Each structure stands twice: as C-alpha cells, then as structure tokens.
Amino acid sequence: MKHASFDVLVIGAGPAGLAAASSASQGGASIALVDDNPAPGGQIWRADHTKQPGIQAHSWLLKSKNERITHYMRSRVIGAFEPGKLLVETPDGSLELCYKKLILATGARERFLPFPGWTLPGIMGVGGLQALVKGGLPIAGKRVVIAGSGPLLLAVAVYLKHQGARVSLIAEQTSWSNLARFALHLPRHTSYLWQAAGFARELAGVPLKTSCWVTRALGEQRLEAVVLQYGKRSLILDCDYLACGFGLAPNVELAAALNCERQEGLAHVNEWQETSQPGVYCAGEVTGIGGLELSLLEGQIAGLAATERFEEARQLFTRCIRARAFATLQTKYFALRPELRTLADARTIVCRCEDVTYGELEQHTSWRSAKLQTRCGMGPCQGRVCGAATDFLFGWTQDAIRPPLASARVASLASMQDTHSKEISR
Template identity: 50%
Template sequence: MTRDFDLLIIGAGPAGMAAALAAAPSGARIALIDDNPAPGGQIWRDGVQAQLPAGARRYRQALAAATNVQLFHSTRVVAVAGPRQLLLEDEAGAWRARYAKLILCTGARELLLPFPGWTLTGVTGAGGLQALIKGGVPVAGERLVVAGSGPLLLASAASAKKAGARLQCIAEQAPLAALTSFALQLPRWPGKLLQAAQLFDHQYRADSHVLAALGSERLEGVRLSQGGKIREIPCERLACGFGLIPNTQLGQALGCRIADQAIAVDDWQACSRDGHYAAGECTGFGGSELALVEGAIAGHAAVGEQDQVRALWPQRRRWQAFADQLARRFALAPRLRQLAAADTLVCRCEDVSYGEIAGRSDWVDAKLHSRCGMGACQGRVCGGAAEFLFGWPAPAPRTPLSPARIDSLVQLAEANEAD
C-alpha cells in the first residue's frame, strides 16, 4: 500500500505538532508519524502517572480538530524506500508514504557514558527514569541519586520525589562558576527562571560526578566525586544522563548534511536536500520552547508562507540564545572520558568492553575486532558514548532504521527490485 501526502512530518513531539498546526490552514494533505501511542514526544509523554501540561492538551485538541492532518501513531520508519518515499510499519503491517515535502522532527536521546557498574539493575538514564515513572514503575521509598549534567537532572529528581522517592543527591558535573553564570542569565527568560526556582533542590551539588555504581547483582550504592572528594551514598536507584544527542539517523539516510552532531538547517529550517526540513532537537537541543517555534517555522516554510516564517525569526533568536547558554555552561568536562575501566562495557548489546576498543582508530576498526555497535540498538547508545570518548564520528545508519518484521523487509526488497 502506498499513501500520498503533500507534507509528511516525522515525529509528533512539540516540534512536529507545531509544524503540523502551522501548515494545516493551507489545506495541504498532512501526515504526522510517531512511534508512540499518542502525540507529545518524550517531554509530553503519556502514562498512568503522567500529568500533561495545559499547553500539551491544547496542541492535542488542535491537532484533533485539523481535518487535513492525519496522525499515524505507533508507526515506525523502517527505511528510505525510493525518491521521496519512506517505508513505514505499524501494528497492521508495512506501507509506503510518498511525499512532496518532508519535515524531520525526530528529537533526541540521552547521552549515556559508561562507568563501572552502569549496567546494574537500578541504574537508568535521567530521562529514562521519568519515562518509567510516567509508565507506572513504583519508586516510592527508594533512595535515589541523580547524576550527570543539564537541567534534565532537576526535572528527573522532581518527578521521582513527587512519586515518593527519597532523593539523596543531584550530582551536576558542571563547576559552580558555570552554574552561577547560567543563573545570572536566566532573568532574560522569566519563565525559565521561575521553572528553575520551582525545581531547585537543596541536594543539588556542583562539580560532582559519578565514579561507580556499587553492588553485585543490583544497585546498592553510588561512588561520587564531589569537589575532588570521594563520597559513597547507599541507594536503590541511580538516574544518570549527560545531556542529549540529536536523532539524525533518518536525516543521514535521506542525504541531509550533518554538522556538530545535528541536522544542519538554514533560516527557513530547510535541510541541504531540497524539499526537506528539520526542527526541534534533531537540529540541536534547546528545550520545548525552541522546538515549538522551529516547528512552526518549518511548517510555514514547507507550504510557502514566507511572511509567517519571517515573523517568527525574533522568537527563534530569543530561544536560540537560551540554547547557546545551555551548551556553553553545561559543557562536559574532559575528566568524564576517564570514567570507564578496561572491563567496563561500552556496548551493552554485544558485551564489548572499553579495553577491547580503546586502541581502535574508528568505528570500522572497532567492528573488525569486536561486535561494537552491531546489536539491537545499532550503535544508538554506544555510538554517542564512543564519539565523546574517542572522537569517532557517529556510525552511518543502516537499513532497517528501526526493528522491523520479516514481511516488512521482504516488501522493501521487492520494492527495490521493482525500482
């Protein structure tokens, strides 16, 4: 089956929702594709313990009222199936989407760095913990340490405390001087200042980072470096994240230029490939406010509404300035490259240790001597870690871009033969 659309949007987070709503008044046939059961992305994720903000509810209601926007939920992109065609897979099977214009709103994922014990049960990403709590995983009464870098640490800690976790420490690797400079800039964005004040916790510690997760079969404690001093904290849960990595795999597969780990775009959110746009965290992390305005710009640009795009440029500059502050003040310290021991796993899917790949020159060399990056996640976790640890460029995406059923791959092979 092949469906035709004027505008195909991949990702129904804030950027994708804003893009669809910006383009909808044009009357274009619009499809919004997302692998989650409902629109909202990770930041507005549904779940038994999720409480959607009013803005997220308004966007959902507006999408439901837009009769020319079709939402395809629980749908994954499997492969590029030809010129301006993607092979998609949902619960019913595989189908092809043919489009005139495409907007990539594929978001980002957490950067997870390997350290001794990071594979123990009870250790998750900071954003991963939020998702688990929204999904109903009980954390009440558990002692929690949150570690890594960035504002997500505070949000994750607040979510866990609200669910009954006993917060022991928030270990932020950035130095106090950087955090002070960031705080002094926050009055430029009053909403962010208020949010920071609401999320701040007295357990927050600057110049602190995880050294090891302690335990035999599951997490029993965490060893931290705090201001150069070693501290061990008993706990049942560790949420650890070192920022975000843009999801660029589909953009790479489509031939879009990648710069600074993100999909490169111009003032119109246009990619290097004609008729293709990108918005939100796949173009660089800046929070939901930046994602919303970038999505709106991409939506208007895709349907030729240039005046509406220009009117949004000042708003984008304002939130891009906030993103620049985030990137500068929460830059990862070089010492984090020294966390892993020789026997620390870097590739969890294939049990490949740091010592097995530390002397290799790049991804190809590492794969020739191990199965690094060849497991179920296709390098999405270890690839980001290896780029930070060794400076290796991210591995090129391979088909299928998502886990797919055999009949979907057969359909792709048949389509390729027909072409």
C-alpha cells in the first residue's frame, strides 16, 4: 500500500476545508486536501454546469490551487487505526496518509424526517435537488413544493426558479411570530439583511406559508401530490418534485472514530478549533450548523492555529463570535416543532437501506437495541440517514463508530484488514 506524509491533513474540501488548507499553506506547511467529490467546493460551491462560480467561491478555490496543497479528490477516509495516520480510498487504490496535524472539515448532511410516502421517487432533500439540477437535471416547467425549515429553503427556491422551475409553495414549519422575531435581528447583520431582501425580491409571487409542513406524499410509481398541514386545515398540492429541508446533521463520524469529545452531537473545540485530541482540529458544520461565513472563519482559524500562527488566528475571533451569534438565532427561531415527531405511522419506513419501519423501531429503547434486532443503520449509508431521523424521533444517539467509515471496495477492505492486523500485533 502506498504512503504519503504531510504537515497538515485536511479532510473535506468545502468552504471550511478550503479556508483551512489555504491558511495553513501560507505558513509554508505541506498540505493534503481530501474530499470524496470530483472537485472542491462542497455542496454550497458545487460546480454548476450552467455558469462559473461566484466571486467568493472563485477566490477560495484559486487560493487552494498552490504548490503546497496536494488534492485527493474522489477519495474518502475508511479507517483510523493509529495516531497520525488515516487510511484513504482513492480512485487508484488504498493510500495511507500520515500527518502531524489534522483538520476535520467534514461538513453536514441533510436531515430527513419520515412521513408516509417520503420514499417515493421525486422526493429529496433541498440540497439534493439543487445538486441534481446543477448537474443537469431538467427542472424547467416542473412543479416544485419546497418544505421544511430555515433560510436554505429560500435560497434553493431562488435557484430553482432561475432554472425555470414552477415553485408552487414554500412551506416553513416555524411560526410567523418566530420568523418575525428572527427578521428583527437582521439589521445587526448587514450581509444577511441584504441577502434576505434579495430573496424577497426574487421570490415575489411565490406563496410562502408559515406553520405549514408536509404530512403525506401521494403517488403510485412516483410523486404526484403532497398533503400539507396548515394551521387546522389540510392542503393538497399536485407537484412533480418535493424538496424537504429539516435542517442539517453534522458529519461527526470521523471525529468520533478519533475519540474527539462531542457535546450534543457536535465536535467540541476550543477557541483555536482544537478538539480534545491534541493536534486534531475541527472547523465548519461538524462543530455546529452556522452557515458559510462561520465555516470560512473557523477554517481559517484552524489552519492558522495548526501552523502555530496564533496571533493571525486571534484577529478573526471577534468576527467568529458574531457569526456564531447569528447561527444561534437560526437554531432558536427555526427549531423543529414537536408535531413533526408524529408524522410517521407504524408502516412508514425509517431506515430505507434495510426497509425498517417506524412500528418496528418504536418497540426499542436505544439505537443499539434497534440496530441489533432490526438492522436499522446497517445498510450502505451506515446510519447517516436513519441515525439523524431516530435522534429527532426517539432521542437516540449512535454509540459506536466502527471501520469502515464509509462504503469501500473489497481491495480497500483487504488493505484495511491488513493494516488493522498489523496494529493489533504491535
């Protein structure tokens, strides 16, 4: 198996990872940047086949293209067996990456909440639909309902509208009063105020209902209509696509595998973004869902701290505190309402990989029990979808992270087994 060594290894090439790698490289360190996507940028800066990246995205992508940074795209970490080393699967085979400092910028995934019919073709996360359209999925003229919670719904609605979609409704589950209270804070955060004003202008004429959420999807072979709860009434809307966004779940699996301390499901870090494991840093949504600005700031701080440029990192603290304060407001005013826990009936599938229903799961009292008895979380996604759902539905936490950390080729698993056996023999 091939080996490579670097001063700083950055996992994740979204905004936080790009900022971390770029900042660390400015100090002369050798950097490796690993991501399982074909190109850097993450979900938010995912390449759009119809246009060039924006000014901010282009700037950070350009900064990451220097001789000190080695890119490993279409690559994923599948094991961590000893300090200072990670086993990575690349398109060319398995690779052991050695590092002095490690920065985890593993981002987050969409949180799916099950309701009857949610597995029908045509239903996906808001980010998932946006990614497919960026990749070439024809959406012009299609009827789209966007439902869930948070400003991301508006951002995706604007994008889909620009691509020719007919956005029938934006269903926001939080109340109008919460939305109004959130809006009152926007003048203190100028960039977000202008962004909100832009959304309002772009979405003029698109219905937005608060205290509104999907309760059921209708259709035989694919989605045909959705049923929504709006106050005390039920609405039925015909549609071609339903994009749901119930917030994001941080990708903490690698941090957990490295025994980094977690609090409330998030990687716990100090002011330098360093975890409980010396030399291991976390930045971006793995430390909490905070948006683009916070991810960039945390990435820069982690990259600077990992290369011992503490005074430069300290200069970013004030901006970081402000960005975290805004993230806290979003968490408060867009918190998921308890009614969403009652959407699934006994026959509703919760674990799509293993076809495990809500009725089967409610007989158990923990993730471990459900996993052992029903195989929930043992499919290809390794609990990344149903784990976040059962956390919200039942308050369960995934209590064990075992390699491989992601689905892998047989040859990679053989390399992993060989590496693990050598480590045990020592």
